[in-house]
Amino acid sequence: MKLVKNSILFAALLFSSVLFSCESEDPVIENDEEVITDVTLKFTELDGSGTPVGDSFEFLASDPQGVELGNPTIETVNLLKGKTYRMEVLLYNSIANEDITEEVEEESDEHQFFFLGSGFTSSILTIAYDDPSGENIGLQNILSVSASPGANATELRVVLRHDLNKGYPGTENPNFTNFAQAGGESDLDITFPVQIN
Amino acid sequence: MxxxxxxxxxxxxxxxxxxxxxxxxxxxxxxxxxxxxxxxxxxxxxxxxxxxxxxxxxxxxxxxxxxxxxxxxxxxxxxxxxxxxxxxxxxxxxxxxxxxxxxxEEESLDLGGVEIHGHKLAVQTTTAVTALYGEALLEARGESLGESLKRISGVTTFSTGNSIAKPVIHGMHSNRIMILNNGIRLEGQQWGAEHAPEIDPFVADEITVIKGAETVRFGPEAMGGVILVNPAPLPTKKDPKTNFYFTGASNGRMGNVSISHANGSDKIKGLGYQVQASAKRAGNIQSPDYYQGNTGLSELNFSGSFGYSSQKLGIEGYYSYFNTTLGILRDSHTGNLDDLINIIENGRPFSDPGFTYDIINPKQVVSHHLAKVKSHYHLTDKWKLNFQYGFQANNRQEFDKRRGDLNAKPSLDLELFTNTLDLFLDHSLKNEWSGSFGINAIQQANSNIPGTGVTPLIPNYDMWNLGFYIIEKYSKGPLEIEGGLRFDTRSVQTARYVDSELQEADLSYTNFSAFIGGFYQISPKVTFNSNLGTAWRPPNVNELFSEGLHHGAAAVEIGDADLNSEKSLKWVNELEYDGGRTHLQVTAYANQISDYIYLNPTGDTYVSLRGTFNVYEYLQANAFFYGFDFSGSYVFTERLSAYAKGSIIRAKNTDADNYFPFIPSDRMDWGLSYQFGSLSNSKTNKVTLSNMLVARQKREPDFDLAPAPDGYALFNLAYQRQFEIGKNKLNLGLQVQNLLNTSYKEYMNRFRYFTDDMGRNFLLKLNYQL
Incomplete structure (x- = not known):
């Protein structure tokens, strides 16, 4: 059985000489740069001429683990009946310590907020885009609370669309419920409870 | 039954x-x-x-x-x-x-130009085998591997749009089948539903599908079947051959060129080489009523080989490079469950951007290098030692629609290195016995390349697999009986960070597999073969450790590190009748799988700032697959002939008594061919009208995002003609696919949720052989 012996020897030789192994890299912690962990609604009361009155106040929706697997905490928005507010939306990524508001502003042609929910359908709230650039982004808006709301608890749904067709008919309306028709995808979809006092 | x-x-x-x-x-x-x-x-x-x-x-x-x-x-x-x-x-x-x-035994005889070299390493198996070559392969040129293989009955595709098609054999795909590129098992990121095989069909001279369980011969994962993509044998003497291919398609305005050249040395006997390259470019695909946004692709491939063969020794070196950039339908990328529901209700994409060749995010950029050396040496006239080593490097980058500079960064960036080593000893003893003993080693290293700005979906890992096998065959007269045994051991080490904490896992799997098969020639016209084989597949890393969002499905997928290996027992029988006018091939099979791994909707949803997502988990259950394929042809007259082929698959979760998703529905394809021109000359000149009938999948899983689409019927027309220009040959093919521009959705296409399939397509296929 010299043949078999030789073969085994040959095999062992080839095995040891030829097969070089690569090793996988050590894993690296990856900061989620894409996610928005904190969404702040910043309200400033405006008087009849549109001039800010008093201090601004904020309500936060946050999800420190990131968008995908978290369990968000959403604060209740407290507003006063009959008042008009400047409502700014501030976006922040606490994982990568990055201000996302600016990024959205820079890509104003690809982003747009829509404001929906029972607050608008029941006419307790009305909203208009008021972005300084004049484009409809929804980072800055004018929100009015009805002087005689039928209820004191309602909802405000904030949807951020990305990569939509901003020329699509209807998108000029911040309450456009068929925003999906304009294409794109949702980066945010948060429903804030609202308390009217 | x-x-x-x-x-x-x-x-x-x-x-x-x-x-x-x-x-x-x-x-x-x-x-x-x-x-x-x-x-x-x-x-x-x-x-x-x-x-x-x-x-x-x-x-x-x-x-x-x-x-x-x-x-x-x-x-x-x-x-x-x-x-x-x-x-x-x-x-x-x-x-x-x-x-x-x-x-x-071959004699080294120089018969004045008629020289015979027998160094062909064909697969010798008693299982059901079907090959695509010659004219049938010529008609498939310009299509992806998956699309080409649809021409074989029992093979369908699991696709993601029109550019990503994974072959499905008897209801199994991805890691449950194996693809061999010139003898080396293709190791890419096959686990993903939207990860197409990294192979250029132009490297092949012949594509063979083995429908049996072949883990003994080829190693773990070959449960459903094996696809062999083989180049032509290398020339062993001076005999220059050049092939030029061109395919143009109206839909997607696709252009595909390939050139190959092979020659041998006239100085050194037995020395030969072959080089081949192909390029492909396509833009947005058109459904009957609209263009599908961002569905273009571009591809650039190259392969080369050289070899030497003598009476005792054969050596071959081979290298292939595959590179593709694939656009992913923009509307398939949804932000949350609401987005997904909206587009499913709409039944088509919201956007219709018209035609463009531009590819934007979301897209995939994939490259694959494969290098191998192969050698055999005849120790004696009865014993042959074979050695094969392969190295593969696979890089997969997936780009999502993101914000600003992040668009330039891939969201998924994986690099996979694979070494494979095969060493086996063939013998053909006096007179009836032949077989081989072998050792097979696979080593793999998979890394997430840092800098994606996204938590990786799967961990980095190292894998080792060592297998030992023996196959023996007894051939006597019309009977062949074959049996084999294999032992495998595999270890996997993974590492990743979860919430800034390093998590490591060390897993190992072992398995015995065996098969027995027989081939019997009942009469000169009728052959029958039967093969019973066990197979196994260790759980894949994504099934073990996935934890994250799958954008296309608006789903959070959760792995389970405690999954067991899948084990199957497949019985395949094939009857073939080859009488003058009639040719018939029927394949029937049953496949019992224990611990079949599948993705199950939990019914839960995750609520996040981005919206709501469905949650899926990987579970195991016993499964039973069975079905049959048939293909047949009949020659009515010298000019008129007909063919029909089809397949039926039944697959059930026998534990829960329900159905698995994405199992091909019943289908058949039949057609009539008419041969023009002089009957005395053998050159092709024929037109074929065919009709593809696909039934609705009535055996749906309990949960699906949308119900199975309706059945459909498509008509296709093809004209094939061969011209002789001096010593050269020109093959001309004209085809119209989806002749009536029918709007339809295929159940096995994941994009059926978002869009109709491809509309009418005119194709021109040229092949010039020098």
Whole structure:
């Protein structure tokens, strides 16, 4: 059985000489740069001429683990009946310590907020885009609370669309419920409870 | 269970065939089989002469022969075949069941230009095998591997749009089947539903599908079947051959060119080379009513090989490079469950951007390098030592629609290195026995390349797999019996960070697998084969450790590190009839799988700032797959012929008594061909009208995002003609796919949720052979 012996020897030789192994890299912690962990609604009361009155106040929706697997905490928005507010939306990524508001502003042609929910359908709230650039982004808006709301608890749904067709008919309306028709995808979809006092 | 009875019937036939003929004095027969000593290939056309009776026979395509009307007595047989050593054998004939196998050894004979080299390493298996080559492959040129293979009955695709198509054999795909690129198991990121095989079909001269469980021969994961993509054998002497291919398609305005050149040395005998390159570019695909946004692709591939072969030694080096950029339908990328529901309700994409070649995010950029060396050495005329080493580097980048600079960064960036080593010893003993013993080693390293700005979906890992196997075959006359055993051991080490904490896992799996198969030639026209094999598949890393969002499905997928290996038992039977006018092939199979791994909707949803997502988890259950494929043709007249092929699959979760998603529905394809021109010349000049019928998948899983789409019927028209230009040949193909521009959705296409399939497509296919 010299043949078999030789073969085994040959095999062992080839095995040891030829097969070089690569090793996988050590894993690296990856900061989620894409996610928005904190969404702040910043309200400033405006008087009849549109001039800010008093201090601004904020309500936060946050999800420190990131968008995908978290369990968000959403604060209740407290507003006063009959008042008009400047409502700014501030976006922040606490994982990568990055201000996302600016990024959205820079890509104003690809982003747009829509404001929906029972607050608008029941006419307790009305909203208009008021972005300084004049484009409809929804980072800055004018929100009015009805002087005689039928209820004191309602909802405000904030949807951020990305990569939509901003020329699509209807998108000029911040309450456009068929925003999906304009294409794109949702980066945010948060429903804030609202308390009217 | 009708189709399970069929094989039993033929098994009975088989026994009758073998034992019914006990003859009288002078009507005995000598039966036999002629094989190549070299590679066990049957030899067709060998001449068998019985000296005493002065009668003879010629072996058929399966190497079988029969010399009839002989009396009892002693005879001298001479067996001759060009370029092979003559065999003289003295036999004593007493009964009618005499059969013997002869192996012809190649002679180094220079027959004035007619030189025969037998270094072809074909797959020798008793399982159901179907190959795509010659004219059928010519008609498929320009299509992806998955699309091309749809021409074989029992093979369908699991696709993501029109550019990503994964082959499905008997209902199994991804890690449950195996693809071999010139003998090396293709190792990419096959686990993903939207990860197409990284292979250019233009490297192939022949694509073979083995429908049986072949883990013994090829290693773990070959549960459903194996696809062999093989280039033409290298030339061994000066004989320059150049092939030029062009495919143009109206839909997607696709252009595809390929050129290949092969030649051998006139100085050194046995030295040859082959080079090949192809490029492909396509833009947005058009459905009947709209363009699908961002569905273009671009591809650039190259391969080259050289080899040397002599009487004793064969060496071959091979390298192939595959590179593709694939656009992913913009609207398939959804932000949350609401987005997904909206587009499913809409039934088509919201956007219709018209035609463009531009590819934007979301897209995939994939490259794959494969290098191998292969060698064999004839230790003696009966023992051959084979060695094969392959190295593969796969890089997959997936880009999502993100914000600002992040768009330039891939969201998924994986690099996979694979080393494979095969060492096996072939033997073909006197006279009936042949087989091989082998060792197979696979080593893999998978890394997430940092800098994606996204938590990786799967961990980094290292994998080792070592397998030992033995396969033995007994061939006598019309009968071949084959059996094999294999032992595998695999270890996997993974590492990743979860919430800034390093998590490591060390897993190991071992398994025995075995198969037994038989091939019997019932009559010169009818053959039957049956194969029973076990197979296994260790859980894949994504099934073990996935934890994250799958954008296309708006789903959070959760792995389970405690999953067991899947184990299957597959029984495949194939009956083939080849009579003058009629050709028929029927394959019936049953596959019992324990611990089948599948993605199950939990019914829960995750609520996040981005919206809501469905949650899926990987579970295991026992599964039973069965079904049959058929393909047949009939020649009515010299000009008119017809064909039909189809497949039926049933797959069930036998634990939960429900159905798995994405199992192909019943389908058939039939057509009529008419041959023009002079009947005396063999050049193709024919037109084929075909009709594809696909039923609705009525066996749906309990949960799906959308119900299965309706059945559909498509008509296709093809014209194929061969011209001779001097010594060269020009093959011209004109095709119209989806002739009536029918709007339809295919159940096996994941984009059925978002869009209709492709509309009408005109194709021009040219092949010029120098």
């Amino acid at each position: 009708k189709n399970i009875k069929l094989p039993t019937f033929f098994l009975l036939l088989f026994f009758f065939g073998a034992f019914s003929a006990y003859g009288q004095k002078c009507d005995l027969a000598i039966r036999g089989k002629i094989l190549h000593q070299e590679n066990n290939d049957p030899i067709e056309g060998a001449y068998i002469w019985v000296v005493e009776s002065a009668t003879g026979a010629v072996s058929d395509a399966n190497g079988n022969f029969i010399v009839k009307e002989l009396c009892q007595g002693t005879y001298t047989l001479t067996i001759q075949y060009l370029g092979h050593k003559e065999i003289k054998d003295s036999i004593s004939l007493t009964s009618n069941n005499f059969t013997k196998t002869y192996r012809l």
